[in-house]
Amino acid sequence: MTNKQRIAWCITGSGHYLKESIEIINSIENVDLFLSQAGEEVLKWYDYDLDKFKSKGIKIFKDVTASSAPVSLLYDGIYNLIxxxxxxxxxxAQMAYGFSDNLVTNMFAQAGKCKIHSIIFACDTEPTVITQAPKKLVTLYPRGIELENYEKLKKFEFADVVNNIDSLHEALKKWI
Ligand SMILES: Cc1cc2nc3c(=O)[nH]c(=O)nc-3n(C[C@H](O)[C@H](O)[C@H](O)COP(=O)(O)O)c2cc1C
Structure with a gap:
């Protein structure tokens, strides 16, 4: 990565592993945020203030255009990792089946088409997960379809799909 290249970090509407993801974002440089509409909402549910990211020089792109206009930044060599x-x-599920109708799924699809590498931290990857709801821990039982979609996504080129925080750190190592 050149000094000028940045990481495009996409946050979706998941409370699961949100805190851990934010901790990494706060510990690295050269990162900008791309939020799904649900991601923007869930950040509020968990009391994260977008202004705090902005004050550190992190740019924030929200999902406010039908064409996902910020994906054009991928064509300019600004980001070398999603x-x-x-x-x-x-x-x-959307990414595994090639849908790209919002900002985050478009970032993933366009990154693939530009041969830009992606790292995806999929959260529903085990038959039982304990997840952080806004006010308490909840046990969930991902269905077969969630586990299938995770397996399907793992087969994509230009993508590392991880399912725990240690693997996320490991995958990020060569980029930060
Ligand atoms: C407080 C809260 C926490 C949520 N946590 C999760 C989660 O951990 N995993 C998940 O798959 N969906 C979670 N959801 C539901 C997603 O936000 C919802 O499916 C949304 O449509 C996802 O949109 P996105 O994938 O475009 O971000 C949560 C919703 C709320 C309100």
């Missing part, structure tokens, strides 16, 4: 963390079941 991270989707945390990735909801919805986003994993």
């Amino acid at each position: 991270v989707v963390s945390p990735a909801t079941s919805n986003t994993v």
